[in-house]
Amino acid sequence: MAAGLAAASVLGPAAAEAQGIRMIRDAEIEHTIRAFATPLLQAAGLDPLAVTFYLIQDDSLNAFVAGGQNMFLHTGLLKRVDSPNQLIGVMAHEIGHISGGHLVRMRDELDAAFWKQIATTLVGIAAGVATGRGDVGTAVMAGSQGSVIRGVLAFSRSQESQADQAGVRYLELTGQSSRGLADFLSILSGQELLLSNNQDPYVRTHPITRERIESVRAHMERSPYSGKRDLPVHIEAQERMRAKLVAYLESPVAALRRYPERDATIAGRYARAIAYFRQAEFARALAGIDGLIAERPNDPFFHEIRGEILYNSQRIQESVTSYRKAVALMPGSALLRYALAAPLDALGGAERLQEAAAHLEESVRIDRENGSAWRLLGIVYVKLGEATGRQDQTGLGQLALAEYEVLAGCKLEAIGKANIALRLLPRGSPGWNRAQDIVEAIKVAQRDDRPLRPCGLR
Helix, strand or coil: HHHCCCCCCCCCHHHHHHHEEEEEEHHHHHHHHHHHHCCCCCCCCCCCCCEEEEECCCCCCCCCECCEEEEEEEHHHHHHCHHHHHHHHHHHHHHHHHCCCCHHHHHHCHHHHCCCCCCCCHHHCCCHHHHHCCCCEEEEECCCHHHHCCCCCCCCCHHHHHHHHHHHHHHHCCCCCCHHHHHHHHHHHHHHHCCCEEEEEEEHHHHHHHHHHHHHHHHHHCCCCCCCCCCCHHHHHHHHHHHHHHHHHHHHHHHHHCCCCCCCCCHHHHHHHHHHHHHCCCHHHHHHHHHHHHHHHHHHHHHHHHHHHHHHHHHHHHHHHHHHHHHHHHHHHHHHHHHHHHHHHHCHHHHHHHHHHHHHHHHHHHCCCCHHHHHHHHHHHHHHHHHHCCHHHHHHHHEEEHHHHHHHHCCCHHHHHHHHHHHHHCCCHHHHHHHHHHHHHHHHHCCCCCCCCCCCCC
């Protein structure tokens, strides 16, 4: 992973670095994005829980939707927008593409291998402290992003105008200004004259025209919400998101230069605490995060970072206390529960392993696509089986590992682990039924007589 964070690559490092797409996950950033998007999705008549957000580690300005209700946001966009309203405006536009049905053609044309790579990549993403090496977890996807975004992800000019109109309507319905979208389009308009290699990807997939800019500005001028200011809570959330991305994805030296000691803001102190942590200056990092917790004792993400610092400084028992606090403050976060399970697993013992299993079960219930959580759940259950002598616990472990293999696309391994689960679990139990479903589903999906091949080392 760039900048010294934990890498969870599904490919060889050289190939991944040469041509890959890096995808990241982080509980706080995902929470912020979803909080910004939820009112817009509701205004569009979409189920917010049915829309998935993916974060791509790339410093270029870009956002796009693909393959149904999936929105992709570059970290470059999250770091470079000037206000929450600009980011919200971009997301309103992208939601306009979803609600406008502009993805029907792309769903047919988009190379299926691209989506298989995304699914496999997500399996490899570790939520930071679960690997013991960082809060923002990443994985690398093979293939050229350029070839994707220049192909079927490109929208027509008419679709862009339609998405603009839908986006400003959603902003209006939620009482928000369209100024951010207008400003964002104006910023990008000058790139139309640049050679394509020098353009931000957003321009190549979302053609900017003078008519589009004028249309959005005309709406802004007649809207009663044109002068509406960003909410202070939104401003802080965006500043913290930017600070976190800079502190984790850029060098600690660069982060400390951007957020010097004289910066007494919440975001500035947050960035410095993370930068000190990444330099293994654990005492300074803890002092910084403890100061923030003293001011915001009910902020789950400050407690999460504190747990991570303690975990990485080998104060594992203390890290459990911090992670428990984070989960207690935000019990619906799958990633926070996953993060708590890691130090519980590291400490071992039947009682802690049972607690870890309970958190992981809830984590995968909330987010079934987190392959890393399935894998850790499998490991925890296998350890529980060894500690208690109960073969049903071992069977649940093999079932969880089978779920992980399914997400990874490793059918042979999935069948093998599911068959072990069938032998160990009580016949007719929910786990036994699920293991049988996995075996049968893979057999049905295998449409020819070609033998299944192992995935090999990963």
